[in-house]
Amino acid sequence: MTPQPEPLMDASCHAVLPQYFDSFVWLSPPTHPRASHDEVHVWRVSLDQLQAPKFVALLDDDERLRAARFRFPEHRNRFTVARGALRTILGRYLEVEPVALQFSYGSYGKPALAEGFPTINFNLSHSGEFMLLAVTRGREVGIDIELIKQEFATTEVADRFFSRREILSLRSQARQLQTEGFFNCWTRKEAYIKARGEGLSLPLDQFDVSLEPARAALLDNRISPGEVSRWSLQELHPAPAYCAAVAVEGLSWKLRLIDFSSRTLV
Numbered sequence: 001m002t003p004q005p006e007p008l009m010d011a012s013c014h015a016v017l018p019q020y021f022d023s024f025v026w027l028s029p030p031t032h033p034r035a036s037h038d039e040v041h042v043w044r045v046s047l048d049q050l051q052a053p054k055f056v057a058l059l060d061d062d063e064r065l066r067a068a069r070f071r072f073p074e075h076r077n078r079f080t081v082a083r084g085a086l087r088t089i090l091g092r093y094l095e096v097e098p099v100a101l102q103f104s105y106g107s108y109g110k111p112a113l114a115e116g117f118p119t120i121n122f123n124l125s126h127s128g129e130f131m132l133l134a135v136t137r138g139r140e141v142g143i144d145i146e147l148i149k150q151e152f153a154t155t156e157v158a159d160r161f162f163s164r165r166e167i168l169s170l171r172s173q174a175r176q177l178q179t180e181g182f183f184n185c186w187t188r189k190e191a192y193i194k195a196r197g198e199g200l201s202l203p204l205d206q207f208d209v210s211l212e213p214a215r216a217a218l219l220d221n222r223i224s225p226g227e228v229s230r231w232s233l234q235e236l237h238p239a240p241a242y243c244a245a246v247a248v249e250g251l252s253w254k255l256r257l258i259d260f261s262s263r264t265l266v
């Protein structure tokens with residue numbers, strides 16, 4: 001295969017570049033991925049293209065119990081693949097067998113590697129047939145992916161979850177751009193909440209994110225104004241009909257997009 005250049009993007013650059021959308025190239029996984037402070041790796045996992053039985057043996061008892069609670073096989077399989085892929089990918093970074101990894105959970109449920117494992121920061125999100133996993137080191141990170149459902153992007157939902165400024169911004173957009181604006185807002189808010197890891201302890205109406213394409217940003221935090229310069233947001237384009245964003249602590253980092261496929265397992 002012809003080697004491709006790495007699409008490294010400067011997250012502190014919010015300008016809309018003409019080649020912006022072309023730069024979302026998902027690369028084959030490196031054999032020995034390294035988590036570094038300078039980079040954020042986002043792994044895309046297509047949950048329906050991988051076979052759950054290959055991953056079952058990697059899960060611990062709690063994960064198998066969680067899988068068993070899903071009523072529909074499709075959801076059970078997706079959960080199993082997601083946890084198995086998470087373990088496989090993190091195991092590659094740490095050079096540890098996937099099955100040996102242990103997790104701990106913050107007060108609001110944010111997973112981290114248990115004490116004793118090298119510290120790498122990660123966060124994951126799944127929607128429909130995709131999971132995204134963000135990996136970095138020494139920075140908090142949060143990620144969100146949503147399958148775009150037009151019927152969900154209503155005024156009622158926006159009024160309930162978005163801030164005043166976000167609602168006004170959404171209403172000011174051309175009608176044909178409102179669904180995209182809605183999901184840009186939703187994924188950016190969710191990614192920021194997940195990066196902080198404190199659930200809804202920061203009320204959703206107390207901070208604002210941008211809605212415009214290619215200009216993801218935290219615009220205001222009325223409880224802690226200093227937060228605005230502490231975080232950078234980046235939108236992602238994992239697949240048609242999906243919207244996603246990653247929130248990262250700090251301003252200077254490079255994004256690397258990686259596709260996890262069955263060949264990764266070989």
Ligand SMILES: CC(C)(COP(=O)(O)OP(=O)(O)OC[C@H]1O[C@@H](n2cnc3c(N)ncnc32)[C@H](O)[C@@H]1OP(=O)(O)O)[C@@H](O)C(=O)NCCC(=O)NCCS
Pocket residue numbers: 082108109110111123124125126127142143144145161162185186189190193194195196197198199200204
């Ligand atoms: C986890 C949470 C933050 C998001 O859940 P979600 O959007 O349904 O699901 P996602 O797929 O994006 O994320 C789930 C993953 O996030 C991780 N997670 C769980 N709790 C978390 C937390 N407090 N912070 C960060 N990540 C968390 C887990 O890995 C989880 O996956 P797993 O259970 O399979 O291991 C949940 O607390 C939530 O739904 N909060 C509501 C937030 C809200 O109202 N948002 C509106 C946005 S406008």
